[in-house]
Ligand SMILES: O=C(O)CCC(=O)C1=CC=C[C@@H](O)[C@@H]1C(=O)O
């Protein structure tokens with residue numbers, strides 16, 4: 001494949017309901033959508049998961065556009081690419097900026113699968129016809145409302161529920177949820193809201209049979225997490241701290257986590273996500289696919305990745321209708337009884353809906 005053209009679009013989509021975490025609330029998802037065209041006019045689709053503000057990692061919508069325009073697109077245009085694994089090597093002179101890199105790399109994976117007349121799942125070596133998924137529920141205004149929203153999610157068929165915690169909204173909420181739902185597979189994500197000074201509080205959570213606690217300590221830490229894991233029974237799952245295979249190796253060697261949440265954008269693309277998956281499989285560390293409130297395009301990439309064998313825990317890839325009035329792909333992602341059927345069509349397996357994409361587009365630019 002030779003990449004002849006890249007189109008960046010800035011989209012703004014209103015979420016069905018605001019999403020609140022320990023660092024704030026999102027009501028609209030703004031993100032970059034990429035169309036990458038090869039010499040035969042085939043188009044691959046990619047999505048940048050960077051938010052408008054740098055509260056999850058340091059990248060933002062504007063930094064990703066800058067990196068794409070000034071560095072990454074020039075490194076890839078008119079280059080012959082035989083396999084998407086080569087994209088990371090073409091970008092080797094650019095440090096980090098993983099969400100920006102991942103947006104192009106995901107589109108190249110889509111193109112590559114199409115060029116082989118395979119689904120992205122087949123191209124990746126995935127082996128599932130359907131994937132089991134969970135749902136991530138934001139912080140609600142009251143405990144009663146939190147219980148009601150969890151109840152609703154269970155009615156929709158989700159079998160694993162993730163809730164967000166933060167200081168002042170933790171043991172009290174988890175206790176109330178556990179009383180209401182004694183057998184529900186449940187986990188908590190702290191998005192780095194605690195420190196080792198909170199060990200006693202985090203130990204309290206051991207009473208509530210959580211599947212795991214996600215990223216309790218600093219976003220860039222693996223040392224304190226290793227100390228914490230020695231004090232608590234609940235498995236620690238790392239999210240923000242793992243940005244590469246090297247990060248995963250070090251965290252596992254130190255005992256900083258027992259589970260890893262893999263997000264394609266956070267680790268720089270599908271190839272690195274697969275390398276982390278393979279390494280974890282070898283080390284007996286289960287992984288699951290995290291979410292970044294993606295549109296259908298990013299969601300399709302997540303679904304394909306989740307078909308790899310060591311994605312043995314349900315991820316955060318909920319159905320389109322949980323997030324959007326109308327998603328930008330056809331058909332939308334549907335969750336039935338906690339499962340998504342993996343599409344078999346070539347590439348990402350869903351058709352981008354250009355009319356809807358146009359409707360949500362704020363601005364766009366083409367690079368040749
Ligand atoms: O539904 C999803 O896409 C998952 C949403 C979710 O839990 C997160 C998205 C983005 C940042 C975080 O708040 C959080 C996470 O840390 O996993």
Ligand SMILES: [Mg+2]
Nearest residue numbers: 189214215239
């Ligand atoms: Mg998380």
